[in-house]
Amino acid sequence: MYIDIDFSTDWEQEFQKRLDNDGPFASWEMFNLAFEAEEHRAVPSFDGLVAPSYLPNLTPYEHQLETARRVVEDMNGKAILADEVGLGKTIEAGLVLKEYMIRGLVKKVLILAPASLVNQWSSELNEKFHIPAIPQKKSYVWEQADVVVTSMETAKRQPHRDIVLQQPYDMIIIDEAHKLKNASTKNYEFIRQLKKRFCLLLTATPVQNRIEELFHLVSILKPGHLGDEQSFKRQYKEDQKDLSNDDIKTLVQHVMVRNRRADTKIDWKKRNVENYMVTFTNEEIDLYEEVKRLKDTNMHGLSLTTLLRETCSSKQALGVTLSNMLKKGFLTEELVQPLITKMQQANRNAKAEHVLKQLHESKEKTIIFTEYRATQAYLQWFLQQNGIKSVPFRGGFKRSKKDWMRQLFRDYAQVMIATEAGGEGLNLQFCHHMINYDLPWNPMRVEQRIGRIHRLGQEHEVHITNYAVGNTIEERILRLLYEKIEMFEGVIGHLDDILERSQSTKLEHYVQDALSEESEVIAQEKLQQLSTYMKKGGA
């Protein structure tokens, strides 16, 4: 028979001893309680999930339960959990882990998370799932604990590395797994060497730039599932020609679950969106017109667009780019001089002033997003001058600084000014007001921004104000793109189908190209194409 059959024999030996020694023997009640305990603990069926019955205090969403069920039943415990940001991938992973632990199939577990999330992971597993996870702080933890949470940086460093590589794990969970997109990195090589039976990879962005990234993630789980790398790429290229990559899509769906906001039955808090059209001061108008005049030089259309966008943000943002262009010789002193004069004359920032007014009136905790570092610094100074405390946030901050800023914002400052929406674990559920000081040209990035506050756990309706300066390029993008695609209603959720993500870098170029179009009609037509595409979810 090909099935192993194991007996435990220690019971028999001990039983014989008790008979020989005339006891001790259990009472009927204890004997019965023991059998009842086993009746309660026994797993009655291969299928379905038993974990929820162990977790009466956890109320998972339907999509989370369904995901856990699919991972266990259909994917044999090897899966990429790729829900959109804020849908609770940690809960899904916790459910899967709990399920395997209850079924006795998993005992030794390694969880690799970003350093700043290590404590959060272990406390969530303990509190929500009664899984005794321990953060790796001392070296003896490796031996004493069955469920260890640590960061990739720690695990791959000696003396931990040898311990981790030598230990066969029943399950490995990797959070923010998109960091493994590149197969030629040390991290990737390290992960490939781990001994694992079951494995979960968590990422909201399984493909950031190139489709190979997905190939590499899948190869960690199930080498060969997408063939070998060469044939995969070939296949993908061919598929792209006739615009259907159904084969790959189907294969990927066997190892990946991706829930989108729009598909979940969650009662999301409402998004209230207001557009505010700023009127420039006369001096700002002069400056804007002066920048526009650069068109008559041989300046590239895209560069001009950039300068115009910056002018709408702050003269400080404009100044940085101008000085860079000067240094690189793209502009001459002669051309820049009149601009500088106008900049000096423009001593008020109408947009910033209105933001200040809004903040004074609402008194609410608010996150402000801008595209430009210089604007970020200016706004912080400007608000400070007017008695409003703010903290900055950038993707480039160290982990500890990010955590610190988040905490300051939560407990102390009214405003956070951020230049980047990305940044793992930036959960700002405690804030429900957002100002888009200027809009990125890639709509997906706006969705990411909104995802910071409009996520599970948000208890209030969220309020988003989009600022745009009237009669400028900003008004155009707001009217032509954002109002059309209705993204603020949450419709856009289904745009970022993961295979289309590989094309999302093209998106911004497309928008830029369309908006630098002289003719309103042509620009409108081009953007019309885009919004149709996006609303259909790219299908």
Next chain:
Amino acid sequence: MNQAKVHRYIERYLTTSGAQFLSRSPEDIEVQLTRELDEELMNRPFYWHYLDKTGATPQPMQMRMTTNVENSNGFEKVHFGSPRLHQFFSSALNKGRFTRLYEQTAPHSRTALYPWLCLNVRISYTCHRRRDELRSFGVQLINGETVDNFMDVLRNRNVQSSIPEMAFKMAGLIQPKSAVARIKQYVLKELSSTKHAWADEAVRRMEDDLLLLDRFYQDQEASDQEAYQLEQIAIKEQYQPAIELNFINGGVFYLQSS
């Protein structure tokens, strides 16, 4: 397991373990632990070590629990899945492994009690998934009669730790350990004559994955041989069908003939 059942289970466990109830309601349980229970459940070995060294008076702890998860009285909330209840489960499984019990007979009647071996077994079918089956066997130790679902029989009898005054035990002809061996054989025979579709399915999935693996590594260099083997082992471990037999508990029961 609903909260009422949880509550009832805890009460029975603590009662039979000798804890003293300070108060009880349909939701809350407050007990004074015995020293033995404290040592087993409260995880404070240093305290007991210290006590033994100094000879101070032992002060076992009290335990306060509630089975109403909405309750805000600060009592420990216990539900199915909570560590405390599973600690009680483990404790009962540990303390209730072996027994010898006698059926109570009508007073003043000389009644014969026949020896039975009871053996409760958990059969676990495991591969990348798992299912458990609980079986309860009884073997009469004189004539060898074998009964399934023996716990159901026992639950309908009044059995206790001491033999009733006028009752007398019939001597067994079969050794308890022979009876255990007989049950093992019986189970094995049953398992090998059953069709295990779950195992076939697991092997099919294993073979699929191994095939993919081979394809993935077919053009790779010899240096990847180690990685290949690692993956191969992992896949086999993931799916390998197995059946585990675990003896939950058992004992000798002296029963009236029915």
